[in-house]
Amino acid sequence: MNDTALYHVLSIKDLTVFRGAAKILDRVTLALAQGETLALVGESGAGKSTIATAIMRLLENARVTGSATLAGEGDLLTLSERKMVKLRGRRLAMIFQDAGTALNPSYTVGRQLSTTLQRIHGLSKSDARKQAIDLFTSVGINDPEGRMSAFPHQLSGGMQQRVMVAIALAGSPDLLLADEPTSALDVTIQAQIVRLILKLTRERGASCVFVLHDLALASQACDRIAVLYAGQVVESGPARDVLERHRHPYTKQLKSCVLEIGAKDLVAPEGTVPSHDQMPNGCRFCTRCPRAVARCADETPPLVPARPTATGPLDHHIACWNPE
Amino acid sequence: MLFKALGKIAQTCVVLFVVSVASFGLLKLAPGDPIQIMLGSEYSQESYDSLRSELGLDQPFLVQYADWAIQFVQGNWGTSYVARAEIFTYAFKEALPVTLTLASFSLVFAILVGVPLGVLSAIKKDTIFDAGSAVLALTGTAFPSFLLGILLIWFFAVKLQLFPVMGYVSPWENFWLGIYHMILPGLTLSTYFIAMITRLTRATLIEVLEQPYIAAARARGEPNWRVVWVHGVRNIAMPLVTILGLQLGVLLQGTVLTETVFNLPGVGQMLTSAVLGREYLVVQAGVMMTAVLFIGVNLLVDLSYPFLDPRLRTSK
Numbered sequence: 001m002n003d004t005a006l007y008h009v010l011s012i013k014d015l016t017v018f019r020g021a022a023k024i025l026d027r028v029t030l031a032l033a034q035g036e037t038l039a040l041v042g043e044s045g046a047g048k049s050t051i052a053t054a055i056m057r058l059l060e061n062a063r064v065t066g067s068a069t070l071a072g073e074g075d076l077l078t079l080s081e082r083k084m085v086k087l088r089g090r091r092l093a094m095i096f097q098d099a100g101t102a103l104n105p106s107y108t109v110g111r112q113l114s115t116t117l118q119r120i121h122g123l124s125k126s127d128a129r130k131q132a133i134d135l136f137t138s139v140g141i142n143d144p145e146g147r148m149s150a151f152p153h154q155l156s157g158g159m160q161q162r163v164m165v166a167i168a169l170a171g172s173p174d175l176l177l178a179d180e181p182t183s184a185l186d187v188t189i190q191a192q193i194v195r196l197i198l199k200l201t202r203e204r205g206a207s208c209v210f211v212l213h214d215l216a217l218a219s220q221a222c223d224r225i226a227v228l229y230a231g232q233v234v235e236s237g238p239a240r241d242v243l244e245r246h247r248h249p250y251t252k253q254l255k256s257c258v259l260e261i262g263a264k265d266l267v268a269p270e271g272t273v274p275s276h277d278q279m280p281n282g283c284r285f286c287t288r289c290p291r292a293v294a295r296c297a298d299e300t301p302p303l304v305p306a307r308p309t310a311t312g313p314l315d316h317h318i319a320c321w322n323p324e
Numbered sequence: 325m326l327f328k329a330l331g332k333i334a335q336t337c338v339v340l341f342v343v344s345v346a347s348f349g350l351l352k353l354a355p356g357d358p359i360q361i362m363l364g365s366e367y368s369q370e371s372y373d374s375l376r377s378e379l380g381l382d383q384p385f386l387v388q389y390a391d392w393a394i395q396f397v398q399g400n401w402g403t404s405y406v407a408r409a410e411i412f413t414y415a416f417k418e419a420l421p422v423t424l425t426l427a428s429f430s431l432v433f434a435i436l437v438g439v440p441l442g443v444l445s446a447i448k449k450d451t452i453f454d455a456g457s458a459v460l461a462l463t464g465t466a467f468p469s470f471l472l473g474i475l476l477i478w479f480f481a482v483k484l485q486l487f488p489v490m491g492y493v494s495p496w497e498n499f500w501l502g503i504y505h506m507i508l509p510g511l512t513l514s515t516y517f518i519a520m521i522t523r524l525t526r527a528t529l530i531e532v533l534e535q536p537y538i539a540a541a542r543a544r545g546e547p548n549w550r551v552v553w554v555h556g557v558r559n560i561a562m563p564l565v566t567i568l569g570l571q572l573g574v575l576l577q578g579t580v581l582t583e584t585v586f587n588l589p590g591v592g593q594m595l596t597s598a599v600l601g602r603e604y605l606v607v608q609a610g611v612m613m614t615a616v617l618f619i620g621v622n623l624l625v626d627l628s629y630p631f632l633d634p635r636l637r638t639s640k
Contacts, residue, residue, distance in 0.1 A: 058539055089545030102540040105635055106558045116544050151634040167544055 007034050007071070009175055009207045010055070014066035015077075017050055017059065017231075022276030025050050025231045026284070027066070029303060032175070032224075037198060037208040039218035039239070041254065042228035045273055048211040049097075050231075052177040055209075056094050057084050070175065089120055093173035095197070098184040099160035103152035109163045110136075110148030113170060120171040135166040140196060158189040165197055169204070176201050176208045183213075194221050215254050219243040224315075227251050230273050230284040233303060237316030245316070247306045247323035249291045283321065291322045332626060336619050340612070344396075347611040348389050351604045358602040362405055392608070402605040406597065415594060415609040422492055422590035423579050424617075425502070429510045431568070431575065434517035439557070439564075441518070442525020447552055449530060457522060464519030469578055473512040473585035480508060490587040509586040513578045517571070524567055528560040535559075562632045569625035576614055 010032040017025035025047045032038050040048040053059045055068050055076055067075045073087060096102035104112060113135065114128040123131065129148070136144030139162040152160055161181060168176060178197055182190035194210075198221055201208045212218045218225050219239045226236035227250065235248040246252055271288045280286050286296035299321070306316040306323070359375050360367075376382050380391055395402070401411035445457045481489040487508050495502025532538065533556050541555045542548075580592030587593070591610050598606035630637045 053539075056543055058542055085545055085547055087545070088543055094540075094543040096536055096540055096543075098536065101536040104537040104541065104555050104559070106633065108634075116546075120545065151637075153635045164540070167540075171545070 008032060008069075009034050009036075009071050010068065010209075012051070012055070012066070012068045015051065015054060015068060016065045017047070017054055018063040018065075019061065023231060023279070024062075024276070025054070026300075028228075028231070028233050030226055030233065030236065032207050032209065034174075035202070035205050035207055036224060037201065037210060037222040039210045039212050039222035039225045040228060041212055041215050041218050041225055043213065043254075043273065045230070046228040047231040048213075048228055049179050051228075052094060052179045052209060052211055055177060056088065056092060057081070058094075089116065089173070090171040091173055092175050092177065093168035093171060095161070095164050095168050095176065095178040095181045097180045099164040099181075100152065100157060100184065102164060103160060105152055108149050108151055109155065109160075110150070113163065113167050114148075116167055116170045132166075135170065136163075138200065139163075139166045139169075140192075141166075157185050158193065161185060161189075161193050162196070165193070165200065169200060172204060172206075174206050176206055177211075178208060179211045180213070181210075190217075215243065215251075227254065230279065232284050232300075233317075233319065234283075234285060235306070235316075235318045235320075236303070237306065241306070241316045245306075246318075248318045248320050249289050249322075249324060250285045252324060283319070291324070293322045296321050329627060332623055336623055339619055340615060343615045344393065344608075344612060345389065347608060348392065349385070351607060352385065354602075356602045358604060361602050392605075396608075396612070401609050404598075404603055404606050406601050406603060407606075411606055411609050415591065415606065415613060419589060419591045419594040419610075420613055421494065421496075422588055423576070423583070423592060425495060426506065426509055426513060426579055426582065426588060426590060427572075427575055429503075429506045430514035430517065430578075433510050434514040434521055435568075437514075438518045438521025439525050442522040443529060443552060443557060445522065445526040446529035446533065446556075447548075449526075454526075457526075461519040461522045464515045467515060469512050469515065470581045470585050472515055473509070473582060476508050476512060477585070492588045492590075509582050509588060512585070513575070513582045516578065517575065520571065521564070521568075524564060525560060528563045529556055532556050532559045562629060565625055565628060565632060569622045572618055572621050576618065 008031045010030075012028055012030045015025055015028040016023060028047070028051060030038065030051075040051060042048055050059065050062075054062075054064055057076060057079075064077055066077065068077050069075050070087070070091065073079065073083075073091065076084070076087070076092075079087070103109060110129070110132055114125070114132040117123050117128040117131050117135075118125065121128075121131075132148065133144045136147060141147050141159060141162050147155070147159070147163075152163070155163065161184075164181075176197070181197060182193050185193060194217065197208065197210075208222075210218065210222055212221075215225070215227075219242070222239055224237065225239050225242040227234050227242065227246075227248065229250050235242055235246055235251045242251060243255065246255065274280070274284070274287050280297045282299045283289070283292075283296045283301050286292040289296065301319040301321045303317045303319045305314070306318045359372055359379070359381065363372060363375065373382075380388055383391070399412055401415065403409070404411050404414055407414050441457055445454045448454050477489055480487045488505055491505060493501045493505045495506070529552075533552070538551060538555055541551050546555070576592075579590060580596060582588070583590040583592035584596060591613060595607060595610040597603075598610065
């Protein structure tokens with residue numbers, strides 16, 4: 001990867017996560033520039049959320065190796081828990097899949113936001129309240145003052161997720177991890193929330209990792225895309241390149257099953273992701289790959305530039321022995 | 325809310341009616357003749373009959389019940405032959421406060437010890453500490469309270485002479501002396517509850533700590549103690565209060581043994597001597613007080629749910 005060209009807020013190197021004997025993430029290497037949005041795309045179980053949770057150091061019952069360096073702080077994976085508590089909410093923030101369960105049912109949403117503001121910025125109760133109302137306004141909650149005293153269950157799913165966004169932004173983090181923030185929402189609300197998160201992170205100059213399973217949405221919303229399959233990055237690069245000039249067979253299948261619904265020759269990936277005890281040693285996609293060759297099953301392909309540097313962008317990479 | 329509360333109260337009255345009929349009937353079926361006990365071993369048939377009609381025991385069951393019920397709700401609970409006192413004064417004004425003091429002291433003590441122990445076991449899940457607390461809890465549940473009481477008296481009161489052997493001082497009259505007298509009986513009665521609350525707290529908290537809002541609280545940088553005590557423990561209040569309400573029966577049962585061992589003049593002791601002396605009216609009074617207490621507390625538990633869980637509050 002080209003590390004010198006851009007200032008990287010986050011660079012993940014060889015991030016590997018074991019749960020028992022199963023390797024649920026395999027040498028994931030990614031980098032994220034200041035102000036950039038990166039989409040992690042793939043089927044469920046590909047390890048997208050695991051990456052986000054591992055960076056936050058909120059993974060339980062797992063062994064993590066590799067490194068995830070946050071600019072100015074060092075490797076997040078080896079920092080003390082004390083230091084992590086200080087970083088969470090301030091430099092790193094996370095938005096969860098289902099805001100309905102990620103908000104504490106026993107406290108009003110206003111309280112959950114303003115205690116966060118009080119804690120992070122050392123504000124007084126009344127200042128925190130004022131700032132909470134401002135934040136609620138900026139995430140598009142109507143009647144923000146009235147909503148301060150609402151409990152999570154009294155809000156709609158979209159409103160709940162807006163509250164989560166407000167809480168995540170309370171500490172003005174420079175890295176926001178959004179873990180499928182729209183998968184629990186109605187389709188009409190999904191786009192609103194995605195747009196809201198992108199608008200607010202861009203306004204604040206923050207970088208954002210977006211976990212999505214929709215390649216089309218990812219390509220519209222994000223600067224860069226990393227496609228994951230069974231815990232491995234198979235292709236990563238600028239959104240347009242990955243969507244239109246992809247070279248990995250899995251990216252092609254993922255794209256066709258998203259974009260060509262209704263088309264006659266729908267090519268959904270055949271079969272299922274192998275279970276962890278049957279995972280091939282080499283490329284994990286080889287069991288379902290139409291272009292698999294002999295070495296695919298035994299040797300893991302390295303992440304290499306997708307095209308000769310003269311013709312392609314520097315940061316478009318694939319991991320494939322027999323690319324398209 | 326008000327409507328719901330009224331409904332609950334009506335329901336309570338029905339339950340109390342059933343309890344009173346059942347206990348009244350059971351006492352009639354129980355072996356032993358109160359008149360024989362009152363008259364002693366030698367009596368004439370005339371005195372037997374006259375006492376029988378004086379007490380109304382020659383009337384049909386339903387008449388007896390109605391007589392008793394009408395008098396009872398008016399506060400005329402009859403006279404105890406053994407205690408030679410108005411049952412209302414004896415049972416309600418003298419015995420009940422003793423039992424209430426013992427029960428509430430034990431419950432508060434059990435919560436103050438059990439909840440923190442349970443929380444620690446939950447956050448130190450699968451460590452030596454957790455295993456140790458599990459063993460203690462099992463011992464606490466299995467250990468017979470009368471034996472524990474006797475052991476405590478032997479060790480702390482007789483050997484070390486730190487605490488009084490027995491007796492009761494009302495904490496309303498002399499607070500610290502009252503508490504001092506409550507420590508050994510309170511400890512005896514609360515052992516089971518400490519164990520139960522510890523296990524219950526542990527189990528429910530472990531479940532709560534797996535909820536996404538706990539991870540979300542950590543993700544916004546809340547320190548561990550806040551995550552556990554503010555976000556975790558707040559959400560185990562409801563199951564805890566529910567179980568405690570239902571276990572109040574066990575607590576009241578426990579007061580009978582504890583009061584006997586420590587010679588506390590409470591409802592338990594009153595019931596024991598009344599059953600042995602076939603004093604139907606005293607037993608009946610004790611049963612009714614216990615039933616009202618049990619149902620009343622569980623009614624309060626029901627009514628407390630909306631305060632414990634905002635999701636149960638009806639929308640404005």
